[in-house]
Amino acid sequence: MTDTASTLALRSDVRTDGTLELSLREVPLPEPGPDEITVELEAAPLHPADISQLLGPADLLSGRHMGAGPDAKAVFRIPDDRFPSVAARVGRSLPVGNEGVGVVVAVGTRQLGLLGRTVSVMGGGMLARHRVVPASNALVLPEGTVPARGAAALINPLTLLSMIGTMREEGHRALVHTAAASSLGQMLNRVCLQDGIPLVNVVRRPEQVALLTAQGAVLVCDTSAPGFTRDLDDAVVAAGATLAFDAVGGGTLASQVLSAMERACSAGAAEYRRYGSTTHKQIYFYGGLDTRPVQLDRSYGMAWGVGGWLLFARLARTEPGVLAAMKARIAAELETTFATHFAAEISLADVMQDGHLDAIAKRSTRAKLLVNPKKSL
Template sequence: MPAPPRPVHEQQETAPATASDSDGTKMMRKFFLKTPNHDMNKVELEVRRVPLPQPKKGEVLIRVSAAPVNPSDYLAWLTTEKGDKPIGIEGSGVVVASGGGIVARSLVGKTVGFVAEETGSYAEYVTVDALRECFPLTAGVPVEDCASFFVNPFTVIAMLHTVQKAQKAKVFIHTGASSHLGQMMVKLCKTMDVTVVNVVKRGDQAKMLKDLGAEVVVSEDDPEWTSQLKQVIEKLDIKVAFDAVGGRMSGLLMSMLPAESTTYVYGGLAKDPCVSDVPALDLIYKKKLLKGFLVVNWLTDCGFLVTVRRARYALRLVNEGLKKGGWAESHFVDCKPEEMQAEFLKMWSEKGFTGSKLRIRFD
């Protein structure tokens, strides 16, 4: 197929597009959030034909193989903010061109995972910063199976690093633990001498985690679950919790945990504010903390050298975990771009995403 025009800076390899406009402009397919809405059934997504992006110096052009639909993606559609913006946070593909620069040139031809939150990862091609947003991936793993390399695996690593290094602990609570992230957490904790106390909604989710090797699981469909969790906290002297639920759960965790404990909120599945149930006296007199947690902040709010060390450390663990049967392996339901919204709504309304997640295939 014909190659796109050469960018302003050096290009190492041609990058074929799937179509051209009548004036010769190379075009590609890209997703946009046309109409956000608090009702998922009223959300409108649109696949448009747009010009192929060109990498600037220090950037690479990636031919996207696949991109996952994560909770952090679709929960952002449930808003009243203005729409008409690109969507998708992460994906995987092959670097087909460089805009110039040592790092960018070295990545041409390599299989990579990438983060493209600002420009959107749901596209046939993306341009990203070669140093900060592009991550070389392990050989021997199909490129499409690396699509979920960042959001969930890096968050798991960031949490465990926080537990072990910042909190100097070996046990913590994790809510919403039946998610893909929660399943990865159970698997990785088994290799790192860390105990995770998993809180889930239902008994079938508890069984699934136990089958993965989870040591402690508390299910909210048990009438005595709060008493059970309180007993576990006291027995194991737990002082750290990561809450994916938010709402009343955050305040409940804070009230259960002992003095000088920290509750990290990294999700809002409840869609309700957690402030109303935060015990004020615990904050004042018992030195309890309620903090937000975001993997990007863990990775970047520590100076350049520490960021590089953390990224290399995390990438090494992820590359090992992406192999067949590894802790970072994900299970996907594949769809074509044009089928994505219909397939997503089907999973959203019928079977959910506990056992698998939706993956858009662009290859």
Template sequence: MRAVVFHQHGAPEEVLETVSEVPAPLPGPGQVRVRLHARPVNPSDLLYVEGRYGRRAGQFPAAAGFEASGTVDSVGDGLSVATGTKVAVAVDGTWREYVLAGPEDLMRVPDHLPHTVACQATVNPATALLLTDMLALGPGKWLVHTAAASAVGRMVLSLAGRSGIRCVCVVRGGEHVDELLRLGADAVVDSSEEHIEEAVREHTGGGADAALDAVGGDVGTEVLKSLRGGGVFVSYGLLSGRPLRVEPSSLVFDDVRLTGFWLPLRLSGLAESERQRLNERAVELLCDPRCRPDVAERFDLAEVDRAVDRAGWGQPGGKIVLTG
């Protein structure tokens, strides 16, 4: 089978390669083998290859990718999963043609969802759901979130709207302003044209109650300053590659609380029943036309260098997907 691997951490466009002579794995008891058809290129995938993720590769060569979709093609002893079942998979090393997975790693997805969409079922929907659950904001409260035109950003906007939460969406560039307003944003701030702290305070009448930040750097710092007293700031990404600058006075005198979110850590704390319910909610979210993620471009596994180069430009127009 083919697989995308790397022999050391580094820039993805330099260290990733597609190899074709890798033996396809055979499922053992309690495992299924899944023939994969599509895999998204997520920021976390690139951070992992670079060695800047929450964990590093345990051994080399290592395979890239954390989620994908495909069909079950072989079943080990002790399982009743039918071959041909369409699933999303959350395991390490999904940038290859076959993976082994346990039942806890599988999410049944509707047949009508194309693989290019189904492959995005396990990371972004769960992130959006757990982030909004974590904040537990009530109706009328103000939420400001960055990277608002991303898949997670749009899902957060939809979930917030269902709960009566008011949203200020922060984006870079004006091309998504009208779209986000149509999707229900109460206000959209273009960080390339506006001062974020001033704009958020003006729109909210004094500051937001909570913030979700995937960017860090200057954008995240300004969003942190835009919170009212007692506000909560959640950092869940580092798209800018730059650190937050935190003023101790905000924490001490304004009682602003700063915390982080890493999906694998959150998932590890869920009971089996909670994980199952999360999967059900994730599929429901993915099937919502307002939340259905766009696909910008598709590349074959053999074109991984082009795929990661394109993903490195940023993905406001949709996800880059590896097929084959």
């Protein structure tokens, strides 16, 4: 058992005065229940969803930084027009960090075999020195796995494997993926190449085309290229894609993807169809990297749908055997297919520093940071 009843954790608080405060707090650390484990965390990534939880709509330029080490704090103003989006957070101090990696230092009575093992874990609040989680939220890693390798082993890998599950269940045979040079996108590309799934990668910069092409991607379209619409049409036809997972979310991109799918489905039709192709085309928004409203021009007939897609909702419906198979694949391919690159390792207190916050707010794959809760503050 641990010799401490509390642990240090990073918290994000929205205040009634229209500010957001980041701080480190001593928070209670309960003893693990029969099927729980206590993990001493060694690394936790800052993914886009963690960054949204951390910073909300705070205006980073308004930041005031106070204290140092365990007493470090940062306070930001929330623009008035954005406050309603986080009003429900007032009075609810939020832990941050969806996943991490560490060593099991205490176990419940039914999990004795996990004591001392290195595990990847998910379940929120991972920007902390310790976390108590259900053992079912853990992936036991091979001996000797370095923390940076195990830190991002669950959320993104399980997400893309589950997306492929959705694709198969809903009768599609190919995918369109946006923000496709993301860490998740690079993994998805590797899995689709291995599994023979046609994939259209949509990126926003020429360097990202080069990056994915060098990793074997066959169909890559750059939204910044003058011929993007035609490139997307050609790629969607080549793939035969009728399903897209969109991490961008805002603006017109989803609509452009639906239009390309409709053109692909209507091509070669013997007669004009007033209500468009009868083949169902589907977009799932699974991220919100572009916070502008979504614009749909509905120029793709009537057989289409848009919806949200969330890993945790999907996992709640996943058969235990299917989940176990996904975890086994991740563990076996952790160093290759499911590897994530981190730009730097920082401490819990470093998260609140100006320079790091700027990098964090960019939500760029090349700037992805790893937080080491054991690093001195």
